[in-house]
Amino acid sequence: MVADRLLLSCPISQFLNPPDGGRILVNAESSKSQLDTTMQSMKVVVVGAGVVGLSTAVCIAETLPHCSVTVISERFTPDTTSDGAAGILFASQFPDIPLERQQRWFKESFDHLLAIAQSSKSGETGVILSSGFGKAGGKILYGKVSDLQRLADTYDVIVNCSGLGAHSLVGDAKMHPIRGQILKFHAPWVKNFVRDGDGHTYIYPGMNSVTLGGTRQAGDWRLEVDVGDREGILERCFRLEPALHGGKVVGEWVGLRPGRESPRVEVEWLRTAGGQEVPLVHNYGHGGFGVTLAWGTALDALGLVRQSLLQHPPMAKL
């Protein structure tokens, strides 16, 4: 974040007048300061408005103000998978990703949210992400994206935070749902979380209710509440935390975690009809750790965006 902010304080350096009626070439070997092309802002689109999509969009919008950022999504809060998540931060170790990188993801996310939690913004944090994005000049579009190639005609950078949608959107066969059912429970005297290390039983006191869970059913696409699951959750939670007695169920929810053996945070290149190379930065597949890793992976995605803009500076789209 600090390194990126240094970019913003760099002085505006030379611009090249468009020699051929519209195209601006930025010398790939130019120093970072030459990315400051206020003549033409980079058009970035982020697909997906869950916690990973919005965190990534905010990162980019706040750090690269010369990028105009648009979020396109079929669903927004409170209808995303993230909205049902209890949102307790702790991690699990993924295979195939260097531990040092996973440590960084967790630490950056934790430190970022810790600062908010200990500040005067703690109570309103629910709306911080969306208002932060708006303040940074971001735009919101509602719509289902089914063809990234078409986005490449309009945008200079595509960031794919489509979660479980990546299964069809980019044909990632590794994506699979991990079904999670939870109950919202009124027991405001329960202030501390309890979790069974096997991951199947947890009690997470929240702002307005206690989340009781849960289930982890891989490959299960059902979005309806399962009565058997509900009974099982209540039974296990009451056994783990007897203090729940006297409370009452105030809601239920089912979500499909965007499961993958590890999150995919990397760039690939699309080629437009006109022969341009457009970077497609992936940031999806966080499974049950979207809230936990959103900020850290968003920072990585931001780095990939910046790197791509330097590597293959885009042709201006007029």
Added chain:
Amino acid sequence: MVADRLLLSCPISQFLNPPDGGRILVNAESSKSQLDTTMQSMKVVVVGAGVVGLSTAVCIAETLPHCSVTVISERFTPDTTSDGAAGILFASQFPDIPLERQQRWFKESFDHLLAIAQSSKSGETGVILSSGCQVFKEVPADKRPFWAEHVLGFRFLSDRELKRFPDHKFGQAFTTIKCECTTYLPWLEKRFGKAGGKILYGKVSDLQRLADTYDVIVNCSGLGAHSLVGDAKMHPIRGQILKFHAPWVKNFVRDGDGHTYIYPGMNSVTLGGTRQAGDWRLEVDVGDREGILERCFRLEPALHGGKVVGEWVGLRPGRESPRVEVEWLRTAGGQEVPLVHNYGHGGFGVTLAWGTALDALGLVRQSLLQHPPMAKL
């Protein structure tokens, strides 16, 4: 508690037929089993229905079922001083009372309430686990107080955790109990009723008169002891608090100087406070309110976005140390009636109620053996 329950299982031993039309003498040298005078139950009266009075009454009623226990009080929940207390358990060291006894008071109270907090009764009783930290602007001489081993998970705050408190140099984190008397006292009253206890409403101004009717008097009159027994050591320590809605704040924070605290409760967060010795004012002081809000927001910025939902003032029954001991009243008829005192807990009534109640129970049992009462017919 266990020793007292053994008394109940002793067989009924010999009774003396009343020789003189009504009096039953129980041999003072008799073994404990001879206290089992089912012919005549001992009449115990407890004065005061705050957390100390009700705890003591419940202890006696449940442990000595051959005592009939009556609570007399001018005020009952939700109008007692205990009802306004945040009810967070941790102690302070009193002068003049052996440390070992204070440890026992704290441990017995804590363990008693911990069992409730970790059970299915937690919500119904208002007894809950509460985690948080206490921070100090200057490193205290006693970094690890005597109660540290009795609360759960006591540790010092790390440097990273202290970053949150730029004005403070040292801190302790632990999990303790919060016992909310507006819920706990009604539950104690129910328990008392189940054990055969009786409730009477009324202001007691003369203990001597009670001595004519009762075999044992237990004085849990709190600040009232100032006039009731003429204890000049009793003085109010005025405390003002705010009730605040901020349900996202789950952990307590307390400044070690005792003047600023944030205690999340079942339905609201208690913000405090003041400690004005000798101040009898029961009205809310606007200056105090502003001060409390300012200090609490500085200590816990996460309170922003919340709102005040209530205010309250209470007078802690201040004394340099709680008085838990027996003295003897002599009735007009020449009988000796034990008067067991259990008052003067200051800001530690909830914290020490059960432990001192057990001590008071012990004193009641001891007195009955020492000077077995004449039956009052």
